[in-house]
Amino acid sequence: MLSLLVLAGLVVAACAPPTPAPAPAEKPAEAKPLKIVVIGKSVHPYWSNVEKGVRAAAKDLGLSDDQVIFWVPQKEDVAAQIQTMETYIAQGVTGIAIAPSDPNALEATMKKAAEAGIFVTTLDTPPVEGSVSLVYIGTDNYSAGVIAGEAMKQLLPEGGKVGIGRGSDTALNALQRTDGFLKAIEGTNIIALEPVNDKEDAATALQLANSVISANPDLAGAFGVYAYNGPAWATAVKEAGKAGEIKIVCFDATTDIINFIKEGVIHATVAQREFDMGYKSVQIIKLMAEKGVEAALAEMGAKNGVIDTGVDVITAANLKDYEAQLDAKGIPHEWTTEGWEPPEDAFEFKME
Incomplete structure (x- = not known):
């Protein structure tokens, strides 16, 4: 009898439907391609130097021109800055660094970007008190x-x-x-x-x-x-x-x-060290995307939400x-002192 029961059990087991294999884990959603936008104030050699810093950072960090955008209006234009930010908010870019011509007027749009999950930073011009800007990069x-x-x-x-x-x-x-x-x-x-x-x-x-x-x-x-x-x-x-x-x-x-x-x-x-402003604006947004805001701020040496790029008196x-x-x-410049010598009575600044 025991042998018959064992045999029956084997037959039932053989006829039972196979245990379904565990469902494959869902493929994690691919991270959106990094895209950083730097918005300046106007067409001017100063902002050309900022752009040089932006381009240098992109090259050093292995980012393409499509991934790092630099834009300025022809002249100072708050409405144009707002419209441009709105465009890139709609595109869902990774981060926007802006030099706000009017910090009060730009803050609402900056807040909209932050609420959309975009890293928002400022350069050259500090934001308003209590701004959503994660860091200001520029001169004191x-x-x-x-x-x-x-x-x-x-x-x-x-x-x-x-x-x-x-x-x-x-x-x-x-x-x-x-x-x-x-x-x-x-x-x-x-x-x-x-x-x-x-x-x-x-x-x-x-x-x-x-x-x-x-x-x-x-x-x-x-x-x-x-x-x-x-x-x-x-x-x-x-x-x-x-x-x-x-x-x-x-x-x-x-x-x-x-x-x-x-x-x-x-x-x-x-x-000012505007080349550094452009460079560090790209650098910190990339770090924020990779390591998080706090880690990026610590790595870049931010103090109280500011990265002071310093000045030189010339x-x-x-x-x-x-x-x-x-x-x-290795900072490029289009002028040279070759063949020029300062006058003997040249003004010499003494920091007091």
């Missing part, structure tokens, strides 16, 4: 403004009237640089005139510079807040026949600014040294 603009003011103090120890030209009355970088400059000259005999706003238009900047010089024949100095303001002042000063007489302090190290320094028309410029006295620094870092 207030401190840089103070440095510019210190340079003007050294150039005008007896004081005098100083004109101020800038491209915006709302962008934080313009306001902070102006505030820092004004703070530095407090308690001196330097009288700062009301800033004139060219709305980031170089032709308007030149017209305004000419107007300030005409209205103030005793003008002793001029401060250029944006990259084209220095050349605008320099051109106006040359046209007025006052080169060397009106002391010019400005921002950035574009080719035209360097040439005016070599001519002795611009006396000092506070050079005068005729140290221009050759500055060029050597750029060459050592």
Whole structure:
């Protein structure tokens, strides 16, 4: 009987349907291709240098031109920046780094991007307090403004009237640089005139510079807040026949600014490291996508949501040294000091 039961059990087992194989695990969804967008403010050599940094980062990080987009409007245009952000939000890009011409106006669109899962960072111009921007990459603009003011103090120890030209009355970088400059000259005999706003238009900047010089024949100095303001002042000063007489302090190290320094028309410029701003904007968004926000911020050395790219004060006295620094870092520039020597009495800035 036992043998019959065993046999029956074997027959039943043989007739039973096979145990279904476990279902294959679902293939994980492929990660979306990395796509990073950097949005600047206007067509200008300064922003060309930012783009060079963006392109260098893409090359070094193994990203194609299709994966890293750089865009600027023809001139400062908040509506165009918003529209461009909306376009890339709809495309679902990985990250957007923007230099907001008006941080208050851009914040709502930046928030929309963040809510869509896009990494949002800022460069060149700080965002509003409490912004969704994960990090600001650029200059400590207030401190840089103070440095510019210190340079003007050294150039005008007896004081005098100083004109101020800038491209915006709302962008934080313009306001902070102006505030820092004004703070530095407090308690001196330097009288700062009301800033004139060219709305980031170089032709308007030149017209305004000419107007300030005409209205103030005793003008002793001029401060250029944006990259084209220095050349605008320099051109106006040359046209007025006052080169060397009106002391010019400005921002950035574009080719035209360097040439005016070599001519002795611009006396000092506070050079931002805009190449680094572009480079690090691409670098950090890629890191955020690969390692997460906190890890990326830590790796890039962010402090309180800021990566300070620093500044260099350039005068005729140290221009050759500055060029050597750029060459050592492999940072491209279209100007050269070859065949040029600074005058013996060239202004030499001393940081106090």
